[in-house]
Structure formats: C-alpha cells, structure tokens
Amino acid sequence: MSFDALDTWWWPYLFILIAGAVTTDSWRFLGVWLGGKVSEESDAMVFVRCVATALVAAVIAGLIVSPAGALAATPLAVRIGSAAGGFVAYLAAGKRVLVGVVACEVILVGWMLLFPIESAA
Amino acid sequence: MSTARPSSPNQPDSALRWFLRGATNLFSVPALILSTSFVGFAALAMEAGITQAQAVFMTLVIWALPAKVVLVGAILAGSGLFGAGFAVALSSIRLTPMVVALVPELRTAGGRRWVLYALSHFVAVTSWVIAMAHVREVPRDMRTAWYLGVGGTLTVANAVVVAVVYQIAPHMPAAVSAALFMLTPMYFLTSLWGSARERATHVAMAAGLLLGPFFAWLSPQFSLMLSGLVGGSAAFLWHRTRGRRA
Known part of the structure; x- marks a missing residue:
C-alpha cells in the first residue's frame, strides 16, 4: 500500500500517521519509559546510535548524490565539492554549523552564477 | 510537598x-x-x-x-x-x-x-x-x-x-x-x-555516507536499512575493538 494507493483524501494522512508519527513517537515514549533505567553509555545504546547515524548519513548522501528538483541540474562534482568545502569550513570554524552551511551555499551559488542552470520544467 | x-x-x-x-x-x-x-x-x-x-x-x-x-x-x-x-x-x-x-x-x-x-x-x-x-x-x-x-x-x-x-x-x-x-x-x-557522543558515531556517519549511494545503486528499495545496519554494525565493531570516547 503506497502513499498514493487509495484515491481518498484521508489515506495520505493515515499513511503519514502510521509510517511517520507512530514510528517516531514510539521511540520517544520508549525513551521516557526507560529514562534513568538504561545508561546512555551502555553498548546497546552505542549500537543503536551507530545504526541510526549510518542510516541518516545514507539519507544525506542520497540528497547530495541524487537530489530532487532544480539541484539535479548541477554537476555531481559541484554538489560534492560544495558539501566537502562546507564541512571543512565547519571544522575549521570550531564546529559552527552556520559557518558550514554558509560556506557550502557560497560555493554552490557561486558556481551557478558562473554557469547558470536551466530553469526546470 | x-x-x-x-x-x-x-x-x-x-x-x-x-x-x-x-x-x-x-x-x-x-x-x-x-x-x-x-x-x-x-x-x-x-x-x-x-x-x-x-x-x-x-x-x-x-x-x-x-x-x-x-x-x-x-x-x-x-x-x-x-x-x-x-x-x-x-x-x-x-x-x-x-x-x-x-x-x-x-x-x-x-x-x-x-x-x-x-x-x-x-x-x-x-x-x-x-x-x-x-x-x-x-x-x-x-x-x-x-x-x-x-x-x-x-x-x-x-x-x-x-x-x-x-x-x-x-x-x-x-x-x-x-x-x-x-x-x-x-x-x-x-x-x-x-x-556525536563517541567516535564510533563519526565512523558510522562516514560509513553511511559511502554505503548510501552504493546500496541505492545495488538495491534502491532497501538501501536505507542496509546502509544503517551494515554501516552501523561496522562502526560498532570498530568501537568494540578500538574506539571509546570522541
């Protein structure tokens, strides 16, 4: 049953609730229930953090390697280059997220000013 | 009270x-x-x-x-x-x-x-x-x-x-x-x-970034789960053998 499987107004909302809300709030509620009972430092928690982090990192890579919309009109090397440049700037600035984001956007926008992308659609 | x-x-x-x-x-x-x-x-x-x-x-x-x-x-x-x-x-x-x-x-x-x-x-x-x-x-x-x-x-x-x-x-x-x-x-x-709280999380992140596009090419449907489980397990193994705190 995919997101657009049923042609009714309520199905997408039910889909979001089950696939999105139940699946996130369950982990939060589990956290309240466990609160204080489980050590953050335990191996189980480290493993959980590793799996979740690797998964989110895969999502990030996907957004850069095969992006949606107008960003897809830019070369892969420019996207990877601006992300890498932003990350280096972030580290150099003492892990300031804002610096990393701005540096990345400066590289990307600078490239698009030099080599304008075609208007999509 | x-x-x-x-x-x-x-x-x-x-x-x-x-x-x-x-x-x-x-x-x-x-x-x-x-x-x-x-x-x-x-x-x-x-x-x-x-x-x-x-x-x-x-x-x-x-x-x-x-x-x-x-x-x-x-x-x-x-x-x-x-x-x-x-x-x-x-x-x-x-x-x-x-x-x-x-x-x-x-x-x-x-x-x-x-x-x-x-x-x-x-x-x-x-x-x-x-x-x-x-x-x-x-x-x-x-x-x-x-x-x-x-x-x-x-x-x-x-x-x-x-x-x-x-x-x-x-x-x-x-x-x-x-x-x-x-x-x-x-x-x-x-x-x-x-x-990140420990260095293993950084390893997991790097693994996920590399594995994501690979699994997306190999098996688009399961790429996120595979990247999470394989990358996360690898990082955890690294943590057990070498890691510890960030």
Whole structure:
C-alpha cells in the first residue's frame, strides 16, 4: 500500500500517521519509559546510535548524490565539492554549523552564477 | 510537598514566564538554521507531490526532520506502508537515547508521567541540543513549562515556515530552489557530526555516507536499512575493538 494507493483524501494522512508519527513517537515514549533505567553509555545504546547515524548519513548522501528538483541540474562534482568545502569550513570554524552551511551555499551559488542552470520544467 | 515554596500561589504566572523564556529560543542560531532546513524540506516535499496540508501535518505529527526526509524519500521511491514505516523507524531509533538523556533533567518528584510523554514528542535534534545546553539554568519545577516553550513553539513555527514556502516556492528561480535543496543535507552533515557522543558515531556517519549511494545503486528499495545496519554494525565493531570516547 503506497502513499498514493487509495484515491481518498484521508489515506495520505493515515499513511503519514502510521509510517511517520507512530514510528517516531514510539521511540520517544520508549525513551521516557526507560529514562534513568538504561545508561546512555551502555553498548546497546552505542549500537543503536551507530545504526541510526549510518542510516541518516545514507539519507544525506542520497540528497547530495541524487537530489530532487532544480539541484539535479548541477554537476555531481559541484554538489560534492560544495558539501566537502562546507564541512571543512565547519571544522575549521570550531564546529559552527552556520559557518558550514554558509560556506557550502557560497560555493554552490557561486558556481551557478558562473554557469547558470536551466530553469526546470 | 513539605518543601513547598512560598511562591506557590504565583506558580501559574511563573510557569508562563518560563514557557515564554523557552519560546525565546526561537531566535537562537540553531533555531534559525533549523528553519532554513525546513525551507529545504518544504521544497523537497513539494517536488515529491506532497500537498501543503500534508506537509504541515507531517511537520506537526512527526517533527524530527530526518524522519520526515526519510518518509518523503520512501514516498518518492513508491515504498509501501510497511517499507516506509520501517525505514522511518530505523532512522528514528536515535530519539530513544536522546530522550533517555533528557528525561532525568525534566523529571520532578511529584511530576506527572503523562507530561513527560507529551513533551517527548518535541524531542528532535535542535530542541534537544538547546535543552541539553540550557536546562540546568531553569529551576527544576519550571523545566517542563520551559521545555514546552522551547519545543512547542519551534514545532509550530516551522509548520508555519513549511506552509509559507508552499505559497512562494512556485515563483522562485531555479538557482534559488537548487540552493535551498542543499540546505538540508548540509545542516544534517554538520549537526550530526557535532552531536556525536563517541567516535564510533563519526565512523558510522562516514560509513553511511559511502554505503548510501552504493546500496541505492545495488538495491534502491532497501538501501536505507542496509546502509544503517551494515554501516552501523561496522562502526560498532570498530568501537568494540578500538574506539571509546570522541
């Protein structure tokens, strides 16, 4: 049953609730229930953090390697280059997220000013 | 109750005051950056054919941005309810240790349990980072009111951001929307690195970045789960043999 499987107004909302809300709030509620009972430092928690982090990192890579919309009109090397440049700037600035984001956007926008992308659609 | 304070008659006032103080975090740098990545998210959701009302609904009921981006990715890939739910669940496991760390700070001796369950909904990377940094500056019995101010207003404000982007995005030049699409990955790349508690998390991140595109090519449907499990296990093994603290 995919997101657009049923042609009714309520199905997408039910889909979001089950696939999105139940699946996130369950982990939060589990956290309240466990609160204080489980050590953050335990191996189980480290493993959980590793799996979740690797998964989110895969999502990030996907957004850069095969992006949606107008960003897809830019070369892969420019996207990877601006992300890498932003990350280096972030580290150099003492892990300031804002610096990393701005540096990345400066590289990307600078490239698009030099080599304008075609208007999509 | 034997430690009741003399100020308890003004408690509602005081709770409101701390709620508002929490709400002022809306104007902090992390909150500003989060809003720009919600601009990016709204652009992504729009591209995926999700309606304005659905995107606002997602923001309110899911809240955590990685979970929403994973859900939109699953919708784009045409995943079924189970596949999409499983990918979102796997990407959200990290909420549990975050809540586990926050709950002891919010708990009071006579506090009601349901308040903590309700407040936990607002836990996502940004509000959690703000809370962990400042919660100790708040008197213990005012912390739940304060955190409602931090998390609740952040959630509602970003739902408004999403709604507004849907109105103005169709009129944006291609270069502007391309720049917006880059905000979300860049925000995650840096904030995820910064929130790591042990070096194994950094290893997991690097593994996920490399494995993601590989598994997307090998098996698009299961790429997120495979990247999470394989990359996460590898990082954990590394942690057991060499790692320890960041």
